[in-house]
Amino acid sequence: MSSKRSETRQKLLQTTVNLLEKGQGKGVRMADIAVAAGVSRQTLYLHFGSRTELLIAATRYHDDQLDVEKRYQKVAETTNASDHLNAFIVFWGEHVPLVYNMAQALWEDADKDGAALAAWNDRMNATKTVCQLAVATIESEGLLSPSWTVETGTDFLFALLSIRNWALLTRTCGWSEVEYINRQQLVARNALFL
Amino acid sequence: MSSKRSETRQKLLQTTVNLLEKGQGKGVRMADIAVAAGVSRQTLYLHFGSRTELLIAATRYHDDQLDVEKRYQKVAETTNASDHLNAFIVFWGEHVPLVYNMAQALWEDADKDGAALAAWNDRMNATKTVCQLAVATIESEGLLSPSWTVETGTDFLFALLSIRNWALLTRTCGWSEVEYINRQQLVARNALFL
DNA sequence: ACGATACTTGACACTGTGTCAAGTAAAAGA
DNA sequence: TCTTTTACTTGACACAGTGTCAAGTATCGT
DSSP states (O other): OHHHHHHHHHHHHHHHHHHHHHTTTTTOOHHHHHHHHTSOHHHHHHHSSSHHHHHHHHHHHHHHHHTHHHHHHHHHTOOSHHHHHHHHHHHHHHHHHHHHHHHHHHHHHHTTOHHHHHHHHHHHHHHHHHHHHHHHHHHHTTOBOTTOOHHHHHHHHHHHTOHHHHIIIIIISOOOHHHHHHHHHHHHHHHHBO | OHHHHHHHHHHHHHHHHHHHHHTTTTTOOHHHHHHHHTSOHHHHHHHSSSHHHHHHHHHHHHHHHHTHHHHHHHHHTOOSHHHHHHHHHHHHHHHHHHHHHHHHHHHHHHTTOHHHHHHHHHHHHHHHHHHHHHHHHHHHTTOBOTTOOHHHHHHHHHHHTOHHHHIIIIIISOOOHHHHHHHHHHHHHHHHBO
């Protein structure tokens, strides 16, 4: 009967994901989640110690549903640095919209809560690693512009592709997904190659 | 005797600026400011209706002290698009560190408070206007890469120079002010010109 | 001396997070 | 079948921080 517990846990996570995704992540309270899941507020604290823990668990849960590894395959399968970079930016341009609202909820808490900050940094480091891979590939083919080292080039690409930049360009400036991808490819290529 | 009121007001603003600048903007409470200014908490509400109002007023007060117009002169005095862009990025690279902590305090409230959001957008629009000027100058000399329109090029430059990008590159990645300026100049030039 | 101005004092409402203790209901185990 | 355990509920409360209110004090100008 320990399956009832994990059933409830799953329901809570799913409800949290749903609310965060639709509500733009803004001001989703513990009470809101409890009501939406048809459960008492205290049950949330029984399963997750705090709002931050719930947020982190929900983020992971959501990630698992997205099957990121599989979609990253196309990047991994490329055979040269230029294709790799382009494929990576395509991947990223398609990935961020799926993750944005969850990420936003996390970083809003990162101001106050150390655990949320840690979780946020975790995710950021993961994406920086893939940036690093892309730049290292360019360097290994001798195509990295002498203006950059692998490290600083990675920093730049990481900043260029940051989620907040994505939000600024697509949400605030109104770029479409395709425009975002094409222009970021262009900028990254012009900056890093030669 | 109405000078006493404005004296106090000034003292409150200055104290707020001091606290925000040193404290990384994080968690500066009304009570903290009141104590630091040697005044009761309620006096703050007598002069400014809310935390957000105080924050906005403090930001303006701080801006006035910085004499931005004068430091922007060097940008305005340039005679061609390339110099203009370079001078602008130098200006920006020197400007952001002075403004960062205040800006951070403002945008942290922007999540919750509509007024803070409005104030934040105001500032952002101001900087976007100067970005637009830089890109329009390039275009007017026929040097803007055909990949861009003035509008999209402005969007890009605005994103590249966003305060959050600055924070990511200098604070998180550890770029020095000089490195930031040189590399951002490089990237902007490579992306926009041709 | 009078009254306005500037500020103080202390209490209180409100929101949202997190905690605690006692209670219920139903499945699991003897 | 009776008992224990598990999963959840209920309602109260502490706490932080913002914002409000009413009554009090001190000082300045006239």
